Each structure stands twice: as structure tokens, then as C-alpha cells.
Amino acid sequence: MTVSILIFLPVIAALIVLFFKNETAKYAALTFSVVELAIAGLFLSRFVPDASVQFSTDIAWMPRLGIYFNAGIDGISMIMVLLTTLLVPLIILTTYKHQYKNAPVFYALILFMQAGLLVVFTALDGFLFYVGWEAALIPIYFICALWGGENRIRITIKFFIYTFAGSLFMLLGIIYLYLQTPEKTYDLSHFYSLNLDAHHQSWVFWAFFLAFAIKMPIFPFHTWQPDTYTEAPSAGTMMLAGIMLKMGIYGVIRWLIPNAPLGFLEWRNLALILSVIGIVYASIIAFTQNDGKRLVAYSSIAHVGLISAGIFVWTSQGIQGALIQMLSHGINIVGMFFIWDIISRRLNTRAISEMGGIAKVAPKFALAFLIIVLGTVALPLTNGFIGEFMLLNSVFQASITLVAVAGLTMIFGAVYMLRMYKKVMQGETNALTAVFADISGSELVVLSIICCLIIVIGIYPQPILHISEASVNNLIQSVNHKFAQVK
Amino acid sequence: MNTLIVISVLPILVLYLGLYKVQKALLPVTIIGLLVAAGLAVAQWNNSAQPIYHGMMLFDNFAIAFSVITIVSTILILFLSAGYFERISNHIAEYYAIILFSLAGIIVMVSFYNLTMLFIGIEIMSVSLYILAGIKKNDFASNEASLKYFLMGAFSTGFLLFGITLIYGASGSFNLEAIRNWVIEHPHGIDPMFYTGILLIIVGLCFKVGAAPFHFWTPDVYDGSPTLITAYMSTVAKTAAFAAFLRLFAACFAPLSDFWVPVLLVITIITLFIGNITALYQQSFKRMLAFSSISHAGYLLFAIVALGSSSAGSVFVYATAYSIASIIAFGVLILVSHQSGSNSFESFNGLSKKNPFLALVLTIAMLSLAGIPLTAGFIGKFFMFSGALRQYQVLLVILAVINAIISIFYYFRVIIAMYFRDADREELMVPAYYKFVLGISALATIFIGIFPAFIANLL
Numbered sequence: 001m002t003v004s005i006l007i008f009l010p011v012i013a014a015l016i017v018l019f020f021k022n023e024t025a026k027y028a029a030l031t032f033s034v035v036e037l038a039i040a041g042l043f044l045s046r047f048v049p050d051a052s053v054q055f056s057t058d059i060a061w062m063p064r065l066g067i068y069f070n071a072g073i074d075g076i077s078m079i080m081v082l083l084t085t086l087l088v089p090l091i092i093l094t095t096y097k098h099q100y101k102n103a104p105v106f107y108a109l110i111l112f113m114q115a116g117l118l119v120v121f122t123a124l125d126g127f128l129f130y131v132g133w134e135a136a137l138i139p140i141y142f143i144c145a146l147w148g149g150e151n152r153i154r155i156t157i158k159f160f161i162y163t164f165a166g167s168l169f170m171l172l173g174i175i176y177l178y179l180q181t182p183e184k185t186y187d188l189s190h191f192y193s194l195n196l197d198a199h200h201q202s203w204v205f206w207a208f209f210l211a212f213a214i215k216m217p218i219f220p221f222h223t224w225q226p227d228t229y230t231e232a233p234s235a236g237t238m239m240l241a242g243i244m245l246k247m248g249i250y251g252v253i254r255w256l257i258p259n260a261p262l263g264f265l266e267w268r269n270l271a272l273i274l275s276v277i278g279i280v281y282a283s284i285i286a287f288t289q290n291d292g293k294r295l296v297a298y299s300s301i302a303h304v305g306l307i308s309a310g311i312f313v314w315t316s317q318g319i320q321g322a323l324i325q326m327l328s329h330g331i332n333i334v335g336m337f338f339i340w341d342i343i344s345r346r347l348n349t350r351a352i353s354e355m356g357g358i359a360k361v362a363p364k365f366a367l368a369f370l371i372i373v374l375g376t377v378a379l380p381l382t383n384g385f386i387g388e389f390m391l392l393n394s395v396f397q398a399s400i401t402l403v404a405v406a407g408l409t410m411i412f413g414a415v416y417m418l419r420m421y422k423k424v425m426q427g428e429t430n431a432l433t434a435v436f437a438d439i440s441g442s443e444l445v446v447l448s449i450i451c452c453l454i455i456v457i458g459i460y461p462q463p464i465l466h467i468s469e470a471s472v473n474n475l476i477q478s479v480n481h482k483f484a485q486v487k
Numbered sequence: 488m489n490t491l492i493v494i495s496v497l498p499i500l501v502l503y504l505g506l507y508k509v510q511k512a513l514l515p516v517t518i519i520g521l522l523v524a525a526g527l528a529v530a531q532w533n534n535s536a537q538p539i540y541h542g543m544m545l546f547d548n549f550a551i552a553f554s555v556i557t558i559v560s561t562i563l564i565l566f567l568s569a570g571y572f573e574r575i576s577n578h579i580a581e582y583y584a585i586i587l588f589s590l591a592g593i594i595v596m597v598s599f600y601n602l603t604m605l606f607i608g609i610e611i612m613s614v615s616l617y618i619l620a621g622i623k624k625n626d627f628a629s630n631e632a633s634l635k636y637f638l639m640g641a642f643s644t645g646f647l648l649f650g651i652t653l654i655y656g657a658s659g660s661f662n663l664e665a666i667r668n669w670v671i672e673h674p675h676g677i678d679p680m681f682y683t684g685i686l687l688i689i690v691g692l693c694f695k696v697g698a699a700p701f702h703f704w705t706p707d708v709y710d711g712s713p714t715l716i717t718a719y720m721s722t723v724a725k726t727a728a729f730a731a732f733l734r735l736f737a738a739c740f741a742p743l744s745d746f747w748v749p750v751l752l753v754i755t756i757i758t759l760f761i762g763n764i765t766a767l768y769q770q771s772f773k774r775m776l777a778f779s780s781i782s783h784a785g786y787l788l789f790a791i792v793a794l795g796s797s798s799a800g801s802v803f804v805y806a807t808a809y810s811i812a813s814i815i816a817f818g819v820l821i822l823v824s825h826q827s828g829s830n831s832f833e834s835f836n837g838l839s840k841k842n843p844f845l846a847l848v849l850t851i852a853m854l855s856l857a858g859i860p861l862t863a864g865f866i867g868k869f870f871m872f873s874g875a876l877r878q879y880q881v882l883l884v885i886l887a888v889i890n891a892i893i894s895i896f897y898y899f900r901v902i903i904a905m906y907f908r909d910a911d912r913e914e915l916m917v918p919a920y921y922k923f924v925l926g927i928s929a930l931a932t933i934f935i936g937i938f939p940a941f942i943a944n945l946l
Contacts (some may be wrong), residue, residue: 134860
């Protein structure tokens with residue numbers, strides 16, 4: 001049993017879904033994604049939580065150039081695989097009440113993107129990683145551009161060019177590392193054992209950092225994000241915010257810091273400061289938003305800022321916090337965008353100022369919304385808390401000033417999220433919201449699953465932390481070993 | 488060698504078929520003949536070739552690989568010609584014959600082992616192309632293209648010939664091996680005449696491949712010529728010119744790379760920027776392809792700037808990817824412009840609604856030209872970047888990356904037009920030949936993108 005099953009099943013599924021009729025494509029897509037989730041569950045049950053790479057596959061691809069289809073799952077990848085395989089069926093289920101034109105193509109693109117994402121999260125070969133990185137971008141571009149909002153053409157090309165630019169520089173970084181290996185290979189473990197000097201590592205650092213900073217996005221590389229999130233169709237936004245931005249974070253953990261530890265040491269403070277600026281900046285802008293989807297988009301920049309700050313401190317607690325927070329953020333943000341999808345489909349607007357009193361007419365919806373808001377603002381006993389706590393604790397070890405500023409994210413987040421909730425849900429109903437129908441069917445299923453996950457992970461996060469613990473410690477030790485060599 | 492003989496005899500046969508008015512047989516005979524020629528070339532593979540005809544030609548693996556790819560591209564383009572030449576005039580046998588003549592020149596160009604053969608090959612190809620550019624006799628643009636191409640081409644041939652004579656004057660030979668030995672034996676005492684010769688040859692060849700600042704003929708000629716001929720010029724003829732360029736520099740001038748690399752480096756950078764930035768401003772898809780072909784010439788020059796053991800393989804992969812994608816682009820353009828009477832981007836609006844197949848293959852072609860992974864174009868760019876980084880041309884690669892980003896704008900413009908803009912249009916009838924060529928080419932693009940080892944290991 002190797003990871004190839006996990007990677008190729010969505011590709012085959014995407015091709016099969018293309019042959020379904022418009023109405024039935026979504027059932028096929030959901031079935032395949034649930035099968036994929038079941039397979040991931042099987043992997044999880046056989047997974048041994050030590051630092052080793054498991055279920056690995058290593059097929060010669062272009063052996064003359066040192067390129068192998070080399071992928072495997074360790075504790076860090078396992079979390080990302082769970083995130084991807086868990087969210088895709090949920091996201092497909094959120095589209096059940098939409099009538100998309102050319103639905104088979106839509107679902108095929110989502111499944112194809114899932115394959116690309118899984119390649120990114122499991123690749124152990126630089127070339128394969130890059131191919132997966134781009135293979136995830138093409139489908140989301142078409143999803144956003146074909147089924148997006150009014151300004152989609154201009155905004156999606158901006159998004160594409162931004163991310164494509166970043167990834168090309170990353171490609172140069174990967175080729176550069178390849179040329180430095182004595183055996184001329186793209187194997188990640190050989191990259192890890194390179195000993196370049198600090199100056200060259202700085203270049204490698206920037207080549208990778210650009211790609212990841214744009215994807216996450218970190219301030220000031222974020223300008224594509226709010227527009228794209230707003231214009232994309234809901235399912236596209238969920239794929240982007242729920243899973244795709246984690247490519248960048250995962251890349252930092254697996255590809256940026258271990259490949260260029262000395263370059264990282266040199267630029268760590270800048271990266272930390274940019275992350276923290278992003279938190280404050282995005283939070284302040286989120287305050288002023290009237291468009292609910294946009295508000296959530298900015299809140300995502302703030303949350304990602306905290307995750308990246310926690311990683312750049314490079315402690316085992318920080319990485320562990322980042323991993324569990326990635327999972328929680330994925331679940332919460334999908335829930336949050338789904339909430340806004342439901343609202344905008346019923347009311348044909350996303351303007352917060354026009355709403356109010358929905359809680360009175362739709363109690364089930366109100367409860368789900370409240371739980372998701374609480375998870376997002378990281379209330380204790382929700383899934384957001386443990387991650388943010390560990391991340392802040394980690395940043396605290398680096399600098400008290402930074403943690404003071406970064407900690408604002410929790411306060412800010414609570415303020416704008418609860419304010420949004422109050423304005424939308426509480427107060428008196430108006431002509432627009434009085435006829436708001438409560439959730440039912442697929443909506444109820446999705447939101448129930450999300451709410452359960454928020455609470456379960458919030459109360460008992462230990463199993464998830466346990467999956468990645470050994471791998472994280474191992475990674476931290478090997479990088480710290482390189483730091484020590486320099487000193 | 489057998490390949491060359493077959494391709495030289497074939498056009499004469501085709502001319503006779505035309506004389507006896509066997510119009511129906513022209514295309515099948517041509518294609519079967521070309522397949523035989525390609526088969527004969529493949530049979531020679533790995534046969535440790537020796538120079539033939541008193542050292543005039545060498546049919547080594549390099550020559551075989553490039554012969555086969557040019558022949559295959561020609562076959563694909565000829566499939567697109569079904570019904571195309573008939574719309575221009577009744578003398579279609581001549582058109583097939585001239586294309587085949589130019590292909591004979593191309594076979595000489597990729598297998599020369601003596602500078603005179605290089606010159607003869609280029610001339611056979613070019614003279615045929617001058618005629619082909621002007622086959623629409625009543626069309627003003629076609630006439631202009633032909634005349635312009637002829638004047639500029641003749642001019643550049645002069646440079647090339649002058650360069651060759653200076654090389655001969657310094658080294659005393661036209662033979663590649665003799666010239667290389669002469670260079671190696673005189674590491675310090677190389678005549679300035681020899682250096683001048685290299686520069687003049689660079690000028691002459693840059694004209695032929697359409698590299699800036701010697702690119703001024705390209706847009707007008709590509710735009711004015713009949714689209715099918717443009718497809719032929721920008722794929723087959725360009726591939727051949729690059730093969731000749733690389734063969735000459737790898738064989739003779741490699742030891743002097745300190746002298747000519749800076750020159751070519753500047754040419755490469757200018758070519759990339761001029762091609763890309765001008766392509767941004769085009770309103771006509773055909774003209775955009777002309778400028779993008781200039782920028783692709785820039786990427787192809789990478790292999791010569793960063794000359795090394797992998798250069799031949801890089802050029803081969805890149806040229807293959809570029810040729811296949813261009814054939815798709817021109818093929819779809821022929822159909823669309825025949826329907827709408829215009830080459831503009833607007834004429835592609837809403838194509839995906841009525842002709843999803845055409846829109847899909849053109850999208851694959853554009854993604855390949857833009858160098859997106861899982862297409863052949865990415866593998867080509869990847870090889871070029873790797874090769875250049877291996878020679879520490881970091882600045883060049885960074886500039887190339889910027890250019891790759893710029894190119895997204897204009898390649899995606901047509902994708903946006905096809906998928907995201909609406910227009911009232913009739914469904915296009917796609918002839919079976921076109922379906923075959925476009926489908927095969929799109930599949931090949933993806934296949935090479937996923938299994939690059941298939942062609943990357945050849946050279």
C-alpha cells in the first residue's frame with residue numbers, strides 16, 4: 001500500500017466524473033472523495049507515529065536527470081493528507097444546492113486539484129513537488145475564472161500571475177539545489193544534507209520564500225488574496241482558503257527552512273516581522289469590511305500571519321501548533337465561507353449592514369454560525385484555541401514585543417467576528433431577512449460535521465498532536481544541528 | 488543519407504503527379520514518402536555514423552533526431568493542408584513540391600559537416616520559403632511578406648557567406664573537424680579574421696532564427712504569409728535553423744566560448760524582452776504568435792549560450808514542444824479565421840461553447856507555450872533553465888523567468904477569449920484531418936509533459 005493510490009485515485013476519479021451527466025456528476029464526485037477519505041483513514045490506522053517516512057513510493061521518472069516519483073507520508077504529511085481528504089468531500093457537499101453549468105467539468109477540476117495538493121503534501125522529490133504545486137494551480141484558476149463573479153477575468157489572471165511568478169523562482173531554487181548535490185538528484189534528503197554557505201543559502205531562501213509567501217499569503221504579497229477569495233465561486237474559495245494556502249505553510253516547514261537553514265537564520269527576523277505586520281494589518285482592514293466574504297478573507301490573512309510567525313520561531317511547539325492550527329483553520333474557514341454562501345444565496349447580497357435578526361428565523365443556522373465563529377476566534381474548548389495557544393507560546397520565546405502584537409490577533413479576531421455575528425444574526429429582522437429559511441439537507445449535514453469537528457478537536461486534540469510529534473522533533477533537531485555547526 | 492535521397496526524389500514525383508492531374512494522390516503520396524524517409528532515418532539510429540561524401544555530411548544521432556522531428560512536423564502541417572491550398576489556386580502540386588524541396592534543404596542543414604553544406608542547405612530552404620510566403624498571388628500582404636523575406640534573407644545570407652569565407656581564410660578549411668582542430672591547436676594565436684568570421688556567422692544565423700535585433704522581418708512575414716506557411720516557417724524552419732546553429736557552435740567554436748558567449752547573451756536577453764513585450768500589445772492572434780516565436784527563439788538560444796553536453800537534448804525537447812504547440816495554434820487559427828475572416832483575438836470569443844474540442848486543444852497548446860507543468864513546454868523550459876544554471880548564467884535565468892511571467896498575459900488572453908467571453912457564433916465544422924492532427928498533437932503535448940524521459944533521453 002503506497003501513497004500512489006492516494007495520489008492517483010482523484011486523477012482517475014476526475015476523468016470518470018467527466019463522463020457523468022450534469023445532475024449526477026456531484027454524486028459521483030462525492031462518492032469518489034468519500035472513498036478517498038476512507039483510504040486516507042486506512043492509511044491513518046496503519047500509520048506508526050514515529051519520525052519515519054511511510055507508505056513511500058519511488059518510481060524512476062527521469063532517472064538520468066535524478067528525477068524520481070518519490071513520495072511518502074510522515075507525521076507532518078499525515079496531517080496535511082487528512083486535511084485535504086477531509087475537506088474535499090465537505091466542499092463537494094456544500095455545492096449540492098448550486099446548479100453549476102458544466103458541472104462534470106467543475107467537479108473534475110476539484111478532484112484533479114486534490115491530486116495536485118496531495119502530491120505537494122507528500123512529495124519527497126523537488127521536481128515532483130514543483131509539478132504538484134503547479135498542477136494544483138491550473139484547476140483552481142479555471143474554477144475561479146469559469147464559475148466566478150463579475151470581475152473574475154481581471155482578478156483571476158492577477159492571481160494566476162502572482163502565484164506563477166512566485167513558483168517559477170522556487171523552480172530556480174530547486175534546480176540550483178539540484179546542481180549542488182554531488183549525486184545530481186532532486187531527492188529531498190540529499191537537499192537536506194547539503195552544506196552551502198550562508199550567502200548562497202540566502203538566495204535559496206528567497207527563491208522559496210517568495211513562492212510560499214505569495215501562496216499563504218504573507219504581507220505584502222497578499223494583494224491578490226481578498227479579490228480572488230471574493231470573486232471565486234464558494235467551493236473555489238473554500239479550496240483556496242481551506243487547503244491551498246496550506247501548501248505555502250507546509251512548504252515553509254518542509255522545503256524552505258530545512259533546505260536553507262542558514263539563509264533562514266539570516267532573514268528570520270524579517271520574516272517574523274512581516275508575519276506580525278500581516279496579522280495587525282489584516283485585522284484592521286477586516287474591521288472595516290461590509291462584505292462578509294471579504295471580511296472572512298482578511299481574517300484568514302491574520303490567522304495565517306500567526307501560523308507563519310509561529311513557524312518562523314522554529315520551535316517544536318510552534319510547528320506542532322501550526323500543524324493543528326492548519327487543520328482547524330481549514331475546517332473553520334470552510335465553515336465560515338459556507339455560512340456566507342448560504343446567506344448570499346438566500347439574500348442575494350453579502351452586505352453585513354443590510355442584515356439582522358436571522359437568528360430568530362433560523363435557529364439551527366444561528367447555532368452552527370455561532371460555533372464556527374467561536375472556533376475562529378479561538379475560544380477555549382474549540383479547535384482554534386489549542387493551535388493559537390501553542391503558536392503564541394512559541395512566539396513568546398522569540399520576543400515579548402512580537403507576542404504582544406501577535407496576541408492582538410485573538411482580541412481583534414474576537415471583535416470583528418463577534419461584531420459580524422451580532423450584526424447579521426441578532427437584533428430585529430428586516431424585510432430582507434424575515435423570510436430567511438433555516439438550513440436543511442446537505443447544508444445541515446455539512447455544518448453538523450464541521451461543528452462536531454470544532455468541538456471534538458477543541459476538547460481532545462492530543463491524538464492529532466501525537467501523529468506529527470516525532471516527525472516534528474526530528475526535523476527541528478536536524479535543522480538545529482546545522483545551526484549549531486555554524487556557531 | 489537515404490532520407491535525403493527520398494526527400495529529394497519525392498517532390499519530383501509529386502510534380503509529375505501534378506502534371507498528370509492526379510490531385511487526389513498528392514497528399515497520400517507525399518505523406519507516405521515522408522514516412523518512408525523518417526523510417527529510413529530511424530533505421531540509422533545509433534549506427535556510429537561516419538562523415539559521408541568526402542566529409543560533407545554526417546548523419547549522426549543529432550541529425551537523425553532533428554530530421555525526424557522536422558519530417559513529423561511537416562507531416563502534421565501537410566495534414567492541415569487538406570483543402571487549404573485548393574482555396575488559393577489550382578496548382579497545388581507545386582506547393583507540395585516546394586515544401587518538400589525546402590525540407591530537403593532542412594535535412595542538409597541538420598546533417599552538414601562542412602560549412603559549404605550549411606550554406607547550401609540554408610539556401611535551399613530559404614529560396615523555397617521565399618516562394619511559399621508569396622503563394623497568395625493576389626493578396627497584398629502575402630506579396631509584401633515574400634518580398635520582405637527575400638530581401639532580408641538575401642542580405643543575411645551575405646553575412647553568413649562572408650563569415651564562412653573569413654573562417655576559411657583563417658583556418659584553411661570548410662570542414663568542421665578541421666576547423667575545430669585548428670582552433671584547438673592555436674589556443675593563443677587565433678587570427679582576428681576568425682573572430683570576425685564568428686561574429687558575421689552569428690549575425691547571419693540570428694537573422695535566420697529570428698533573434699533580435701535581427702528580427703524585423705519576422706512579424707510582417709509571419710503575419711502576411713498564408714497561415715499554413717507561417718506554421719511551417721515558425722516550426723520546421725526555425726527548428727532546423729537552431730539545429731544548424733547549435734551543430735556549428737558545438738562542433739567548431741566551443742573552445743572560444745569566452746569570446747562569443749557575451750555577444751549571444753546580449754542577443755538572447757534582447758530577444759526575450761522584445762518578443763514578449765511586443766507580443767503583449769498585439770490585437771491579432773497571428774501576429775502575437777509571430778512575436779511569441781521571437782521570444783521562443785530567445786529561450787532556444789539558452790542552449791547555445793550555455794553550451795554543454797545537454798544542449799542538443801534541450802534544443803530537441805524545446806523545439807519539439809514548441810513545434811507541436813505552434814501547429815495546434817496555427818491549425819485552430821486557420822479554422823477560426825476561415826469562419827470569421829479575421830485573425831484577431833476577438834474572433835476566438837466564446838469558442839468553447841460551440842467547439843469545446845478546439846478550445847481544449849488550443850488551451851493545451853497555450854499552456855505548453857507558456858511553460859506550465861504537465862505539458863511538453865514546461866519540460867523544454869525546465870531543460871533550458873537547468874542548462875543555463877549549470878553554466879552559472881543566473882542573471883539570464885532570472886530575466887527569463889520574468890519573461891515567462893509576462894508571456895502568461897498574452898497566452899492566457901486567447902484562453903480568456905474562448906472560455907470567458909461570449910459571442911454569437913456558429914459551430915465550426917472541423918474536418919477529420921484537423922481533428923486527427925489537433926488531437927494527436929494535444930495528446931503528444933501532455934504525454935511528453937508527463938513522460939519526458941521518452942524524448943529527453945534520445946540526445
